Amino acid sequence: MFDYQAQPNCLQNKTILVTGAGAGIGRAAALNYAKFGATVVLLGKTVEKLEQVYDEIVNLGYPEPAIIPLDMKGATAQHYKDMVSTIVGQLKHIDGALLNASILGELTPFTQISAQIWQDVMQVNLNAQMQLAQALIPTMTQSNSASLIFTTSGVGNQGRAFWGPYSISKFATEGMMQVIADEYEGSSLRVNAINPGATKTSMRATAFPAEDKSLIAEAEDIMPLYLYLMSDDSKAVNGQRLNAQ
Numbered sequence: 001m002f003d004y005q006a007q008p009n010c011l012q013n014k015t016i017l018v019t020g021a022g023a024g025i026g027r028a029a030a031l032n033y034a035k036f037g038a039t040v041v042l043l044g045k046t047v048e049k050l051e052q053v054y055d056e057i058v059n060l061g062y063p064e065p066a067i068i069p070l071d072m073k074g075a076t077a078q079h080y081k082d083m084v085s086t087i088v089g090q091l092k093h094i095d096g097a098l099l100n101a102s103i104l105g106e107l108t109p110f111t112q113i114s115a116q117i118w119q120d121v122m123q124v125n126l127n128a129q130m131q132l133a134q135a136l137i138p139t140m141t142q143s144n145s146a147s148l149i150f151t152t153s154g155v156g157n158q159g160r161a162f163w164g165p166y167s168i169s170k171f172a173t174e175g176m177m178q179v180i181a182d183e184y185e186g187s188s189l190r191v192n193a194i195n196p197g198a199t200k201t202s203m204r205a206t207a208f209p210a211e212d213k214s215l216i217a218e219a220e221d222i223m224p225l226y227l228y229l230m231s232d233d234s235k236a237v238n239g240q241r242l243n244a245q
């Protein structure tokens, strides 16, 4: 596991957007960012899940979060621009964004990938990430220390049979991360990608229904890297693909 001990309040006064914040790894990251002092903006598809995370954060006495229910499958570039304007209008700045939401699509032989699955996976896992990044960067570069984190996978730099659309979308995500990181090298914005590794979530259960779940990391276990890349301790880290495990 990535080794990092976050200092209490290391994210104080930071506003951090987390996509896919209602479940799995995104939920754990949102709770941890709030625990270490950030005001978290919870973006996700299912309102009830976001409300549960909101309640958990408030009940724990952490800074009150904001909720943005949005289906990234149907959202346009304008939705993300409007979202950033709304966040800046209410919370003034955006210092971090964890682009975590993704879909698996279907595990299937390459010749049998359906056009619809290909389009859905590319829309959520790639196009939406690009539109989000475009909307976020002008505001994030105004922060004196901003961290943009993409989410990749073990199949994001090594292809694997039957993982077609998902794997290819993650390769492209890593490419996008490298392009943006190179453009902003030397600026106050750093851009990196996390490979979470096998983690006990509903996506993992769908991909590996028969595996022994007691051998898989909990989302909470992989949080040190998520905290490190969001804290100012990682100010000098840019353009990297980092393994949480």
Ligand SMILES: NC(=O)c1ccc[n+]([C@@H]2O[C@H](COP(=O)([O-])OP(=O)(O)OC[C@H]3O[C@@H](n4cnc5c(N)ncnc54)[C@H](OP(=O)(O)O)[C@@H]3O)[C@@H](O)[C@H]2O)c1
Pocket: 019, 020, 021, 022, 023, 024, 025, 026, 043, 044, 045, 046, 047, 049, 070, 071, 072, 073, 074, 099, 100, 101, 102, 103, 124, 151, 152, 153, 154, 195, 196, 197, 198, 199, 200, 201, 202, 203, 204
């Ligand atoms: N778990 C692993 O072992 C593993 C390994 C490698 C990489 N990853 C990556 O880690 C990230 C998190 O995965 P996870 O395992 O936590 O997945 P998960 O449990 O399936 O959670 C995915 C999150 O994304 C949200 N989401 C999905 N489609 C969306 C849409 N159209 N619009 C808005 N939000 C949407 C979901 O919201 P709803 O619940 O409301 O649908 C959910 O909150 C993903 O990028 C995944 O590729 C995970």
